[in-house]
Amino acid sequence: MNRPIRRxxxxxxxxxxxxxxxxxxxxVVRANDLRNHPGNVRVFLRDINRARGAILSxxxxxxxxxxxxxxxxxxxxxxxxxxxETAELFAHIVGYQSVNRGNSGVEATYNDxxxxxxxxxxxxxxxxxxFFTDEDTRGNVVLxxxxxxxxxxxxxxRGRRGSVVVLxxxxxxxxxxxxxxxYDPNLVATHDVEQAEEVFGLLAASPDNPALARAWRExxxxxxxxxxxxxxxxxxxxxxPRPPSPPGPPYRLTPTSPVYPRIRSLDLPxxxxxxxxxxxxxxxGDLIESFRRSCNTTFGQIGLDLGPLLGEGIERFGISxxxxxxxxxxxVVRSIGPEPxxxxxxxxxxxxxxxxxxxxxxxxxxxxxxxxxxANGGVMLVPHVLDHVENGDGEVVPNSSFGIREMGRAMDPAxxxxxxxxxxxxxxxxxxxxxxxxxxxxxxxxxxxxxQGEDAHAWFVGFAPAEAPVYAIAVLVENGGDLGSEATGxxxxxxxxxxxxxxxxxxG
Numbered sequence: 001m002n003r004p005i006r007r008x009x010x011x012x013x014x015x016x017x018x019x020x021x022x023x024x025x026x027x028v029v030r031a032n033d034l035r036n037h038p039g040n041v042r043v044f045l046r047d048i049n050r051a052r053g054a055i056l057s058x059x060x061x062x063x064x065x066x067x068x069x070x071x072x073x074x075x076x077x078x079x080x081x082x083x084x085e086t087a088e089l090f091a092h093i094v095g096y097q098s099v100n101r102g103n104s105g106v107e108a109t110y111n112d113x114x115x116x117x118x119x120x121x122x123x124x125x126x127x128x129x130x131f132f133t134d135e136d137t138r139g140n141v142v143l144x145x146x147x148x149x150x151x152x153x154x155x156x157x158r159g160r161r162g163s164v165v166v167l168x169x170x171x172x173x174x175x176x177x178x179x180x181x182x183y184d185p186n187l188v189a190t191h192d193v194e195q196a197e198e199v200f201g202l203l204a205a206s207p208d209n210p211a212l213a214r215a216w217r218e219x220x221x222x223x224x225x226x227x228x229x230x231x232x233x234x235x236x237x238x239x240x241p242r243p244p245s246p247p248g249p250p251y252r253l254t255p256t257s258p259v260y261p262r263i264r265s266l267d268l269p270x271x272x273x274x275x276x277x278x279x280x281x282x283x284x285g286d287l288i289e290s291f292r293r294s295c296n297t298t299f300g301q302i303g304l305d306l307g308p309l310l311g312e313g314i315e316r317f318g319i320s321x322x323x324x325x326x327x328x329x330x331x332v333v334r335s336i337g338p339e340p341x342x343x344x345x346x347x348x349x350x351x352x353x354x355x356x357x358x359x360x361x362x363x364x365x366x367x368x369x370x371x372x373x374x375a376n377g378g379v380m381l382v383p384h385v386l387d388h389v390e391n392g393d394g395e396v397v398p399n400s401s402f403g404i405r406e407m408g409r410a411m412d413p414a415x416x417x418x419x420x421x422x423x424x425x426x427x428x429x430x431x432x433x434x435x436x437x438x439x440x441x442x443x444x445x446x447x448x449x450x451x452q453g454e455d456a457h458a459w460f461v462g463f464a465p466a467e468a469p470v471y472a473i474a475v476l477v478e479n480g481g482d483l484g485s486e487a488t489g490x491x492x493x494x495x496x497x498x499x500x501x502x503x504x505x506x507x508g
Contacts, residue, residue, distance in 0.1 A: 048099065051078050052114040053138035055094055055106055058175075058387060061147040063090050064107065069191065080107075080189050088182045089150045092213035093143070093174075093385055095329060096185035100196045106141060106385060108329045113139040113389050113400070139389040139397060144173030152503045153178035156496035160481035163214040164500060165368040169469040171404050172372070172381030174328075175504070177365065179214035216332045219361035220476060223449030223489065224294045224431075225461045226356030228370055230302060231291060231419050232378075232411040233313030239305035242347070243269045253287060253302070255418060260284045266297040268348040275300040275351055278448065278488075291422040292430035294446065296355045303354025310350050311340035316410045317370055317380070319362065324382045324407055335362035357450060368474035370410075371461045374419050374443070375469035378411040424466050432460065434494040437502045441466040444497065446489030455479040460493035464501045471504055473497050 055064040063086050069079045080097040082090075095105015103111055116137030153164035153176045166176040187199040203211040212218055234253045241248045244267040251258060262284035265274040275296055277283040283295035290298035303310055314337045315321040323332040337360045338346075338353045352358030365383060373380045382405040389400035411419070423443035426432040431446040444462025451457060458480050463472040475496045480487025 047111065047115050048097070049077050050115050051138065052080065052097070052107075053116070053140040053392075055114070056140060056142045057086075057090075057147045057150075058142065058144055059146045059148055061086060063094050063143070071191070074191055076191050079191065082185045082189070084186075086147060086150075087184050087186055089147070089154060089178070090145070091182045091185050092179050092215065093145055093177055093328075094185070096189045098188050098196060099191055099193055100200065101188070105329050106143070106327075109327045110139075110141045110386065110389070113141060113397075137391075139391060139400070140394075141389055142387045143385050144168065144171070144175060144387045144402075145177065145385055146175060149176035149500070149504060150178050152176070152500045154180065156475070156499050157477070161208065161214075161478040162476045162481070163218075163364040163474075164476075164496065165215050165364045165474045166500060166504065167368050167372045167381075167383060167472045169372055169375045169463060169472050172383050173387065173402075174383050174385050175471065176500070177213075177215040177385075179212065181208045181210040183210040213328075213330070214364065214476075216326075216328055216363050216365040217330060219333060219335060219363055220457055220478075221360060221449040221451065222356040222362050222367055223447030223457065223459050224296075224299075224356055225367055225370075225445050225447035225459045225474075225489070226360055226362075227291060227294065227299050227354070228374065228419060228423065228445050228461065229314060229317050229319070230299055230306075230310065230354045231287065231422060232317070232374070232415055233310060234302050234306055235415045235418055236411060237306060237309045237313065239302070239309075240307065242304045242307065243267075245301055245305065251305075255288045255422070256286045259286050260290060260295070260298040260301055263297050266300045266351065268300075268351055269304070270347050273348065275348075275355075288422065288425060291445075292425045294426075294431050299354045300351035303350045303352070304347060306354070307347075307350060308340035308343045310353060311338045311343065314338075314353075316408065317373065318366055318407065318410075319360070323366075326382060327384050327386050327402060332365060333363060335366040336360070356447060364474045364476045367459070367461045367476075368472055371444075371463050371474060372472035373410040374416050374423065375463040375472050376416070377413040378409050378416040380407040380410050381405065382407055420466060423462060427462070431488070431490040432462070432494050434490055435460060435462060435498045435501075437464065437498055437505070440464055440502070440505060442498070442501065443469075444494065446494055448488045451479065455484045456487065458483075458487045458492035459489045460497045462497060462501075464505065471501055473501060475500075 051066040066078045095107040097107050157180045163179045188196050190196050238250045264282050265276040277296045319335045320337045349358050353360045384402040386402040389397040427442045427444050432444045435442050435444050442464045443466040447459030449457040458477040460475045463469045475493040477492050
């Protein structure tokens with residue numbers, strides 16, 4: 001065989017291998033993404049006329065179901081409906097099935113299970129036989145979220161913009177994730193495409209952005225609730241005294257030492273600016289006093305003394321790293337904070353970050369996960385909304401549970417125990433007394449996060465019972481709600497956390 005023929009043959013072989021590789025990539029690696037892409041017309045036509053299973057809350061309330069279309073001229077035979085009493089309550093979690101835009105929320109994540117096309121089940125020969133007959137293979141998706149918890153969260157916010165997230169400390173299951181304002185998914189699930197598109201346009205144009213799942217899709221400055229993270233990092237690190245602190249050898253932080261200066265403001269290095277305590281108060285002392293009173297000057301100094309270690313440590317708490325791969329849809333946005341290499345050129349940034357300001361921006365879900373990590377002895381769990389899938393007879397489909405998945409360890413158990421005691425002090429004798437529940441020890445931290453040109457956000461994060469945690473919570477009220485400039489996390493967010501936790505612990 002001469003050289004030109006060999007070259008042609010080699011070229012054909014290379015092209016063939018490339019074609020096989022591309023087909024393999026599309027059919028295996030990208031198969032799920034392409035199959036569920038809203039622009040996939042074949043998938044749309046396949047599913048839109050197929051009755052879907054129901055979506056249920058953990059307390060048995062139907063959140064979504066399919067009914068025959070009431071319009072005899074409707075070419076689409078099945079209409080997805082969301083019961084009026086829960087539609088707006090669960091809109092961001094459950095999502096919608098839209099002729100115009102495809103699926104969102106649980107309707108998107110668990111589409112295959114709802115329509116009875118769960119690929120994993122095809123390995124079961126009995127299910128495979130059912131799949132090619134008229135046997136109903138639809139699954140009913142049961143969530144970890146309860147109607148009762150969502151209602152408690154909505155009642156707590158009382159129409160104010162914000163979010164309440166509650167996690168099951170033991171499993172990572174999302175018990176509540178309510179964002180306000182919200183919307184009615186029935187308006188976009190209608191088969192009247194012009195009407196649905198008009199509603200989508202109104203939702204997008206609204207300054208309140210009611211379609212936004214604030215609980216996991218919006219970032220906010222966490223304010224002093226971030227001192228939970230700073231404390232967890234600092235208690236395990238070797239700190240280096242840095243200006244304005246007097247020079248000295250590296251030290252270890254404990255609850256009672258060192259004793260930081262009781263001052264009104266902290267001079268920041270590399271600038272002529274200062275970091276002040278809330279309301280210009282004089283504050284300081286050891287870690288217990290400083291955490292209880294939420295002293296910015298103490299934590300600003302801790303942030304400077306940690307230096308790059310603060311930027312490294314926040315990643316253990318899920319900040320400035322890829323967010324967990326949950327089953328929420330759309331996906332969780334990344335929470336951010338300072339990078340270690342920024343310290344050399346911008347030390348004040350780390351003083352601000354240590355008190356939850358500056359470049360720190362987190363989701364309410366991220367802060368609920370921080371509280372959960374403390375309650376779990378330092379272990380972070382992947383949050384999720386799926387509990388399990390049931391078949392038409394109410395039987396649990398094997399291997400259909402999301403399960404408990406560990407993200408990693410944020411801190412050692414001993415450190416978590418220390419931070420717990422600091423948080424208990426906040427609720428018992430500090431800024432979070434409004435979160436107290438008779439007969440139940442609550443651990444928590446308040447936050448009042450400054451916002452440029454607007455009133456501060458009010459925060460509370462915590463868990464209960466402190467000695468045997470069941471629920472972790474994060475409450476955010478944007479711009480202080482109806483109290484505006486007079487709002488603090490202790491006055492606005494802590495009472496919401498108290499009412500939600502008390503209701504859940506009482507069996508609500």
